[in-house]
Amino acid sequence: MTRFRILPLASALLVALAACQPASAPDNAHTAPSASRPAGQVDSQFEIFSKRYLDKAMELSPVWATQVGDHRFDGRIDDLSKGGISRALEHSKKFLAELEAIDVAGLSRENQIDAAILRNQLRYDIWANETLQGWAWDPQVYNSIAGGALYGLMSREFAPMPERLKSATARMQQIPALFTQMRTNLDPARVPRIHAETVARQNAGLISIVDSLVLPNADQLQGEDRKKLDLAVETLRKAVTEHQAWLEDVLVPNAKGEFRIGEALYDQKLAFALNSPLSRQEIRTRVEADITRTREEMYDIARGVLAERPGAPAEMPDAPSPEQQQAVIEAALELAYADRPARDEVVELATRSTEEATAFVREKGLVTVPDTPVKIILMPEFQRGVAVAYCDPPGPLDKGLDTFYAVSPIPDDWSQDQVDSFLREYNTRSIHELSIHEAMPGHFLQLAHANKYPSTLRAVLYSGPFVEGWAMYAEKIMADAGYMDNDPLMQLINRKWNLRAMANALLDQAIHVDGMTRDEAMQLMTVTTFQQEREAAGKWVRAQLTSAQLPTYYVGYSEHLDLRQAWEAKQGEAFDLKAYHDQVLSYGSPPVRFVRQLMLDQPID
Template identity: 40%
Template sequence: MTSTFSQAADAFFVDFFRHYPVHATEAGNHEHDDRWPDLTDAGSAERVAWLTNQRAQLDAMDGLSREEEIDRRVLRATIDELIFEEEELDEASWSPITYSYLLGGGLFALLSREFAPLEERLASAAGRMEGIAAALEQARANLTSGRGRAVAGFHTEKTIATVPGVADLCRTATEMAADVDTDLRTRVEAAAGTAVEAVDAFVAWLRDELLASAGGDFRLGRELYERKFHHALKATITPAELERRAAAAYDEVRAEMLRLAKDGWSTWIGDEPMPDDPDTLTRRALDAIAVEHPTADELLDFCREEHRRIEAFIRERDLIGLAEEPLQIIWTPPFLRAFGGAMLIPPGPLDKGLDSFFAITPPPEDWTDDQVESMLREYNARSLRILTIHEAVPGHYLQLAWSNRCDSLVRAVFGSGVFAEGWAVYVTQVMMDVGYGADDPALLLAHWKYYLRAITNTLMDIRIHTGTMTEADAMEMMVDGGFQERSEATEKWNRARLSSTQLCSYF
């Protein structure tokens, strides 16, 4: 048995990275880049046994320093969450999109960042592509095992739409191998061909066989949701108390938006009389500023330019230390396009200095012109300025760049999602307070609408998964109460059905 906490933590990560090789890649440990986790029942049982043993060893330690005790608590909470995911949540048996995220994430992390020479990364990608057929065969076994919850139909539909993105990554690997040596290129091409065939067959099976019998509910139910809420958010508050606080904030923020709409009425609307109905008044003001937006093709360039403006503003006022790590603003990879919006994909703490990706999801190709316009009105010029603060600087990108420099590997690898989202929401308010966009009062109205979205996210997540909130109920709250465009509300309804608890972390 290891004699010190530091040795125990080092030993923990050696085995953690072995048991969870995709997590290892994403953290920046590249010893297991050529394989997938064991998706069998035996693999799950082995992980749970190891986690249980690690938990007992941590519990037995005493005489720890303050820093070590913090790390121990983080490790214990992480272990408890991982055991919960394996034994109780068991998404592998009822949520097919788990496999889209796993396989897509495992390949994207190898192909997108230059942490090693191209040949080395392609060899690892070939190893993973060679394992995709077996991984998807085990996915079929898990999804037809009959254990626990029934397979969720909506999750199946979204997997059919997104898992082809894994095949796209395999084709990308082939393109990247065009100029490497013949043996490696031949291996990559063969592995990609087999993997693409396996993905295509999996999609056909999902569509033609599994979907018809996938009658499971996307709702977790109160008991399972409350347990996940505790583990995933490391929460000391209950969902019921968070819901109460969010409901109170909902009224407060809407009142502030009404005040701003009245103040800016003459500027944005002109001489038109104000409506008597407060919601109509606020919506009318928001509609007036929503017409100023880039085209869909201009979204990335708009956010790149806004990012430069924000950094210049921060430097001029010496508000916070900026990061030197590269940031790319890109379209969201197809395997992650189950719902719209944007995200920050950071490098792991062991890949310090590599690229972060601020990813924006484009409108789906099958959307009508009206749907695209609805999305662009939601992500109008002011909203995109707020989004860039949230996702890039001084939001997620900056916070995670500094987090990766943490001396504690435990805290760097197992960071707090609640802190990350809370930071991004907090610093957006700070930017407003210090005068960013002070010459444009409409930006403040857009900010409060964005924060109102965080509130409705929370209310919706809790009420969907612990109750019976319907699509009509959710749309009414988001569109009528939250002043969202219908396209945004529809995508958020999709997200709430595919995920649980994470939407609460913004509030």
């Protein structure tokens, strides 16, 4: 997954760690017109409007501004007081009214898309603030801002260290007030217990950022600046300790909220988050059919793997019963699970597999490869507990900086059984699959292309389904190109990862709308889609903490496949795979339906 960035204040209220990456716009960072068509009067009007929107959004969400590469507000953090929340809502309503008054039909096709994306985002922001009200029940909102405030400053060298340390000092001085806002706004009766427990575990991670990223560089400040930093650190340590006591003694024991958001809220949120023509019901229908088809493919591969092997299941008929199919696939997967890294070698393997995948993409000429490398790192502590890995690119205004492929280490307090379960799921071949998804030719490559698109607005309001769908499609690119032709166990793991994405989409709606229980969820994950207990248990937690994000992988993947099929049909024998991939990636990261409309010359809706 990508580590979605903190949104402007209203959008930050949706969910922690699930957002886009906007930019407050320096003069050269405006929404661009078509590369092939000069801006008309309406286009110029829209460009001025979108720049004003971004400027105001950055002012309201300084942490977001830092992440996207606008560093005018690096010494400030978001205001999540009741007044700050009201100002964010007023901002969204004001700009939505202005947008509705623009003659969108008079815009270039590219700006029509940007206007549609912004309209969806503004409506999403208003809905999130007024209807979903995450600020009143989701403590992750505040936790992500506190952690992101410091991590965004210290993780990348966008400015000299002394300058970043001064900004970090100013933000550390303000974080205790954010804790106060959190304690004031949250209604424990509405806070789900799983949210409270997760934030209570993550809270200390804020100090780990200070200890690992701030203090090792503190000697670069002298005199009064160093004194201010030391005092800010001391004050923050006390505030984190006091906040931890409140989390453990007040919030967790009194957290009585329902984590399932229900059918009405879910369908509304899904429509905003996906910006896709696929409905919840259509997603379920597609998923169920694809699960059946993929399991059939896995059975055929597994039979070939197990043929004449000692200990293979006695019966492997052409038309197996569900029990026979399950037994044969599981037996073949056990062979893949046996090849796994040591618990301290996961990051090393991620690095090596990324290098191998990059070499293969270059050799086969599948897509243009960016010159900049991806950097594999340990996931920061305050981000752990939601996913095992993510891709964290620099903001579109930060040029020449590293993209991180962050891998979560195995927790020190896990038992050996838990470690074994984790490494069975993230075996050697699965780490290769993960590196394809997160790095090459997945998230890292796609986002490197996207950051070249001249529209800052489109870059900061990028589509989760496009991004996640491309990463899943990247796995298919590699499989189709022969990356795993000589390794049927790799082919099996590839299908298993496809099943994971399918399960994600089904799981999300089944939990939040249909009331799926933990036992039912574990059955879907560990039996139907062959996930290990540790992976499934973690996904159960993630599905409780988030909503409408887990479907983005499968929905985007389905739309990418539909687009390619339509383009191949149009091009016929002239179809060129690399040219197709480069063209798809040249539009930034808008919802896939807009790329389809551009490429097939359809009206922009």
